[in-house]
Amino acid sequence: MAAESVQGCSWRTGRCSILSTFDIFPPLDEFGNPVKLQATMSPGVLSFPIPFKCIIKPRSDAAAALIHGDSVDAA
DSSP: OHHHHHHHHHHHHHHHHHHHHEEEEOOBOTTSOBOOOOOOBOSSSSOOBOOOOOEEEESSHHHHHHHHTOOOOOO
16 A cells, blocks of 8 residues: 555645646647647547647746756846
């Protein structure tokens, strides 16, 4: 039970780190407007989300430096 709890906590921490570092947007159409995403799942007993296109950008210059492994001075 304890290992599952640690694993779940580690998984949530990883997701939070990604979400706090990146902005995630829907893709843009040919006119620059956001495309509405459809939540599509695979068929079958073990269902999972079908891959979709998106735009992923660092939230800030500090986040970009963190992603690239550059050192950033604390402000």
